[in-house]
Amino acid sequence: MKAHHVAIIGGGVAGLAAGVRLASQGVRVSLFDARDALGGCCSTSMLDGYRFNNGALFVAVPRLLDHAFARLGIDRASALPMHRLDTPQASVLPDGTLVVLGDSQRVRIEGPQGDARTSTLLGEIERCVRKWRPLLQVFTDDLLTQPLSLRHLLAKTWRHLPKLRGSLADELRRNFSDPQARAAMAAVTLYTGLPAEHTPVFQIVGLVSMLEDGLHLPVNGMGAITDVLEATLRRLGGEIRTNAPVARIRVENGRVNGLSLATGEVVVADAVVSTATGMATFLQLIDPALVPSAMRRKAQRAPLSQRTLGIQLGLRNRVLPRAYSVNHVPLMDEQKAFLAPQPGGVRWFNYTVPTLVLPELAPQHGSVVEMFAAVDEALPLDAWTDDFKATVADASIAALGRHEPLDIATTRLVSPRDYAERWHLYQGAIYGLSPAARPNQQFPHTTPIDGLYLAGQTTYPGFGVATSMFSGIFAADALLAR
Ligand SMILES: Cc1cc2nc3c(=O)[nH]c(=O)nc-3n(C[C@H](O)[C@H](O)[C@H](O)COP(=O)(O)OP(=O)(O)OC[C@H]3O[C@@H](n4cnc5c(N)ncnc54)[C@H](O)[C@@H]3O)c2cc1C
Known part of the structure; x- marks a missing residue:
C-alpha cells in the first residue's frame, strides 16, 4: 500500500532528511518534535548574546555531508557555506x-x-x-x-x-x-x-x-544545517509541529495507524518514521504488549554511548588558542585518565573555540568556549542537581582558567539529566549507541511492525550529522519502496 500520510517523530537531522525525501516524492508529511525548536543535537541556542551548540560542534568528513544534501536535491555549497578549520x-x-x-x-x-x-x-x-x-x-x-x-x-x-x-x-x-x-x-x-x-x-x-580535509563549521553555527533542511521541508509543504511530544505510536493488528501526542490528540497516519532512538521507540513509545520480542531484546541490550557534562562559556574577552580544539592529554596508553572523572582536580581536558572562525557567535570582542567533562557513568540521572553540575563544572573551568584568560559573561551547563529530559536523548547517552557498537546492534530502518520505520543515530550508518541524515534518507527510501 502506498503511504499517503507519514508522521515523523523528531525534527533533528534524521527526521528532517526523511521528511524532505518523502515530501519531495509527493507524500504528505507531518513532523512532530517535543522541543520548542527543530534541529535536536544539530542546532544552536542563543543565551545572553552568545550562540551555543546544542550538541554537534563541527562537520567532519565534509564530502559525506555534500553527498547527503545532493541526495535531497540541495546544493550544499550554495545553501550552506562552511568555514574550513586549517588547524583543527x-x-x-x-x-x-x-x-x-x-x-x-x-x-x-x-x-x-x-x-x-x-x-x-x-x-x-x-x-x-x-x-x-x-x-x-x-x-x-x-x-x-x-x-x-x-x-x-x-x-x-x-x-x-x-x-x-x-x-x-x-x-x-x-x-x-x-x-x-x-x-x-x-x-x-x-x-x-x-x-x-x-x-x-x-x-x-x-x-x-x-x-x-580539516574540520568544517557552517557560517552561523551548526544550526544552519537543520535550518536549510527545515526551510526545504516547509517549501515542499511539510507540516511541522514543535512543542509536540509524542506519547504513543498507535499499533493495531500488527500495523501502525498513527500517533497519540502527550496532549491526548490522535494523529492518523499510514506510516510512522521514528527518530526517537531505537531504545525509546520500543521501550517507551509502543504498548509493551505489542512490541516484537526481538526488538524488545535489542533495545534492552543496547550498548549505550557515554554521558557527559556540557560546559559552555560566553566570554567578554577574545580567546585565541593555537587551534580550534585544544587537548591537554596524557600519553596514548594513559588516556583512560582523560575519559574518567578527576576528583582531585582536573588536569586533562579539551576545549573548542568556534569564535576563532565564527566571531558572529559572540558579541564583539567576545568568545564562545565549549568543553565536555567526563562523568561517572554509574551516577543516576537524579544526582545531577544544579549544585552538583556547578561543582563538576567549576573544576573544569578552573583548569581552563590556568591556560586561557576568562572574563565570563554567561555559563550554560548541560548535564546527562538535561540531555535526557530536555534533549530527549535516551538515558542521557549522547550518541545513543556506543561508538564501539557492532552494525548488528544498530536498529533496522524497516521494523517487524508494519508501517513503522526507524531513522536517526541508533540506525545505520550511526551517530554524526551527515550519517544521521543518511539514516533518514534510507528510512524514507525503505518506506517509499514498500
Ligand atoms: C554533545 C554532542 C556532541 C556531538 N558532536 C558531534 C560533532 O561534533 N559532529 C557530528 O557530526 N556529530 C556530533 N554529535 C552527534 C550528532 O549531533 C547526532 O548524531 C545527530 O545530530 C543525531 O541526529 P538525530 O536526528 O538522529 O537525533 P536528534 O538530533 O537527537 O533528534 C531527535 C529529535 O527527536 C525529538 N524527540 C525525541 N523523542 C520525541 C518524542 N517522543 N516526541 C517528539 N519528539 C521527540 C527530540 O526532541 C529531537 O529533536 C554530537 C552529539 C552530541 C549530543
Whole structure:
C-alpha cells in the first residue's frame, strides 16, 4: 500500500532528511518534535548574546555531508557555506610539548628537537594518509551512502581486511614513532568516549579525513544545517509541529495507524518514521504488549554511548588558542585518565573555540568556549542537581582558567539529566549507541511492525550529522519502496 500520510517523530537531522525525501516524492508529511525548536543535537541556542551548540560542534568528513544534501536535491555549497578549520587540533602533552595538527603547512611539534621531529611526523602522516585514504574513500563515497548490505560491505572492503585487525592504538604505534605525536593522534578520536586501545582501527579514517580535509563549521553555527533542511521541508509543504511530544505510536493488528501526542490528540497516519532512538521507540513509545520480542531484546541490550557534562562559556574577552580544539592529554596508553572523572582536580581536558572562525557567535570582542567533562557513568540521572553540575563544572573551568584568560559573561551547563529530559536523548547517552557498537546492534530502518520505520543515530550508518541524515534518507527510501 502506498503511504499517503507519514508522521515523523523528531525534527533533528534524521527526521528532517526523511521528511524532505518523502515530501519531495509527493507524500504528505507531518513532523512532530517535543522541543520548542527543530534541529535536536544539530542546532544552536542563543543565551545572553552568545550562540551555543546544542550538541554537534563541527562537520567532519565534509564530502559525506555534500553527498547527503545532493541526495535531497540541495546544493550544499550554495545553501550552506562552511568555514574550513586549517588547524583543527593542538595537544599539550605532560612535558609541555605542543603538537599541532592540520594541513601539512601547519603540522608542528614544539618541544625539544621540534624541527627534526616535525619533519619525521610529516613523513609518517603522509605514509599513513596514503595507506588509509582508499578506505576513507570507500566509506564516504560508497558504504555510508547506501543502506547496509553485508555482501556489498564485504565486496568493497575485502582487500582492506588485513589492515582492519586490531585497535586504533596498535595502528598508531605502527605509524607514528614519536610518543607525543602518537598521543596527539589518539586524542583526535577521544570524542568517542573510548581510549585508542578500545577504538576499532577503522576509526583511523576519521583522523585521516581531519588531516586531509580539516574540520568544517557552517557560517552561523551548526544550526544552519537543520535550518536549510527545515526551510526545504516547509517549501515542499511539510507540516511541522514543535512543542509536540509524542506519547504513543498507535499499533493495531500488527500495523501502525498513527500517533497519540502527550496532549491526548490522535494523529492518523499510514506510516510512522521514528527518530526517537531505537531504545525509546520500543521501550517507551509502543504498548509493551505489542512490541516484537526481538526488538524488545535489542533495545534492552543496547550498548549505550557515554554521558557527559556540557560546559559552555560566553566570554567578554577574545580567546585565541593555537587551534580550534585544544587537548591537554596524557600519553596514548594513559588516556583512560582523560575519559574518567578527576576528583582531585582536573588536569586533562579539551576545549573548542568556534569564535576563532565564527566571531558572529559572540558579541564583539567576545568568545564562545565549549568543553565536555567526563562523568561517572554509574551516577543516576537524579544526582545531577544544579549544585552538583556547578561543582563538576567549576573544576573544569578552573583548569581552563590556568591556560586561557576568562572574563565570563554567561555559563550554560548541560548535564546527562538535561540531555535526557530536555534533549530527549535516551538515558542521557549522547550518541545513543556506543561508538564501539557492532552494525548488528544498530536498529533496522524497516521494523517487524508494519508501517513503522526507524531513522536517526541508533540506525545505520550511526551517530554524526551527515550519517544521521543518511539514516533518514534510507528510512524514507525503505518506506517509499514498500
Ligand atoms: C554533545 C554532542 C556532541 C556531538 N558532536 C558531534 C560533532 O561534533 N559532529 C557530528 O557530526 N556529530 C556530533 N554529535 C552527534 C550528532 O549531533 C547526532 O548524531 C545527530 O545530530 C543525531 O541526529 P538525530 O536526528 O538522529 O537525533 P536528534 O538530533 O537527537 O533528534 C531527535 C529529535 O527527536 C525529538 N524527540 C525525541 N523523542 C520525541 C518524542 N517522543 N516526541 C517528539 N519528539 C521527540 C527530540 O526532541 C529531537 O529533536 C554530537 C552529539 C552530541 C549530543
